[in-house]
Amino acid sequence: MAYKKKYAVMALLGVCAASGAAWWFQNKPAPTTETSKASVAGPATGAPGASGGGPAKAPAVEVAKVETMTLVDETQAVGSLRSRQGVMMRPEVGGRVKQIFFNDGQRVRKGQVMVQFEDQLQLAQLSQAKAELSIAEANHKRNQELVMQNFISKRSLDESGAALEVARAKLALADATLQRLKVLAPFDGITGLKQINVGDYLKDGADMVNVEDIDAVLLDFRLPERFQAKIRAGQKAQLSLDALPGRSFTAIVQAVDPLIEANGRSVGVRGCIDNRQQQLRPGMFARVNAVFGSRENALVIPEEAIVPQGGRAFVVKVVAGEKPGALISERVVVKVGLRQPGKVEILEGLAAGDTVVTAGHQRLQKDGTPVRVVDLSQPGGARPAGAQAGAPGPAPAASAPSGSAPAGSASAAGQQWSGATGATGATGKPNPQTASKTMAMSGPNPCLRGTDAAR
Structure with a gap:
């Protein structure tokens, strides 16, 4: 019995010792020696591998300057x-085509006769109307003389006058019918491909x-x-x-x-x-x-510098700190305008020459955070010596110089007409093709005058 109690006590002491050791390892206090502090702070010092104490490195960011350029709203x-002006020529009356006065693709003038229909019957009707008018005029003149001599009544004079007016109307009708057999060009232009031939019988409204x-x-x-x-x-x-x-x-x-x-x-x-x-x-x-x-002179920044939040747009501006050569961050609310590929116009909040952060925003949680500007265009990603003494160096050049019109503007498009050699070829001799085009371009712009104005 005493032997069993002895082993029970030893087992109880072993369990207590193991529990105490486990508690000590879990709640082991952090080292407080100077050597431990130096070893922990060493990786954050300015020089790699330094064992002495020093401030941690400032967050590295990429920046760009606020530029001015000409923006086109488009x-x-x-x-x-x-x-x-364009029209399909169609006859007003049916008939047989007698003559065609144009060729395919030919330039025609306003009022030019293009198609003539058979008009023998209409010419005969016109001659008949002229003869009837001549008789009516003679009868009316004779009645006027007889009325003056009181040989006939005034009623006979009125009837002859009415007959004269009817004869004149018949002549006008015959002449109009004859004229409708001629198809005239309604305006200056170029004809298309004709769809008729001499001898064709066309109904009114047929395409010609x-x-x-x-x-x-x-x-x-x-x-x-x-x-x-x-x-x-x-x-x-x-x-x-x-x-x-x-x-x-x-x-x-x-x-x-x-x-x-x-x-x-x-x-x-x-x-x-x-x-x-x-x-x-x-x-x-x-x-x-x-x-x-x-x-002109619109302020633009790279679009990656914009930080949208809560319906507003922010940028992080890099400004000089209190210490010489130090740079700190400053959060600024901006108002954006036009957007172009890679560029955003700033209407309010920034001025030309300001420096904004384009990469590394997540490291800047509050204003006044020290920053370290890096330039990926330099070897090793570091700025040249002295670059951090003042404001960050200039950003890469803008895609379009200030004051110059962008590609595809009116001035650039207008130059397409002139060509590289103008009216003379590369050898200095006149270029007939270019010279003819130059002559064609002479005169007023047809877009600046009415469509029915005389040429």
Whole structure:
């Protein structure tokens, strides 16, 4: 019995010792020696591998400067080209084609006779009407003399006068019927492909040939209703065509449809393009870049510098700290404007030359946090010596220089007409093709005058 009690006591002491050891390991106090502090602080010092105490490294961030450039307020759409004036020629009366006075693709003038129908019957009717008019005039003149001599009553004079008016009306009707057998060009233009031949019998309203005025072509496109307050007559739109790759054309907005389409909630816009070089054709598909306006010296920053939060936009600005050469962060509320690929316009909150953080925002939780600017364009990702003495160095150059119009602007598109060598070739000799185009471009712009104005 004593032997069992002895082993029970030893087992109880062993359990207590194991429990005490486990508690001590779980609640072991942190080392408080200077050596331990140095070993813990060593990785955060300024120089790698330093064992002495020192401040921790400031968070590394990437920055960019607030730049100024010309921003163009624009949007993209698709449209199609159509003739400034176009009509399908159709006869008003039926008849047999006697003569055709035009060829396919020929330029015609307003009032020019294009098709003549058989008119023998109408010429005979005209001659008959002229003879009847001659008899009516003679009878009426004779009755006037007899009335003056009181040989006939005044009623006979009135009847002869009425007969004279009827004869004149018959002559006018015969002449009008004869004239309707001539099909005239309604305006200056170019004929299409004729669909008739001499000898064909045509009914009234049959298609003969289309006439198109393409000295200026119209551009029809639609914009979402949110742009209806921005688009107005006189603005310019740049367009490119799949049929003419590498070319750019300028259209002048002539009118905006006052009615917004209920199905698509879009507004129709019509522009005009100078086409005296005859390079554009009605029916072409066009990609339109509608330009609403431009702003000079607009403040822009990279779009990654914007931090949206709670319906507002923030940026983190880098400013000089209290110590010389120190840089700290400052959170600023900004108002954004136009957006372009990679760029955002700033309307309020920043000034030209300010420096904003583009990467590393998550390390800056509050204002006044010391920052360390890194430049990935430099070898090793560090700035040159002396770069942190003041404001951060300049950001990479903007994609478009200040004051210059962006690609696809009106000035750039207008230069497409001139070509590289102008009216002379590379050898200095006159280029006949370019010279003819230059002559075609002379004169007033057809988009700046009425469609029915005389040339």
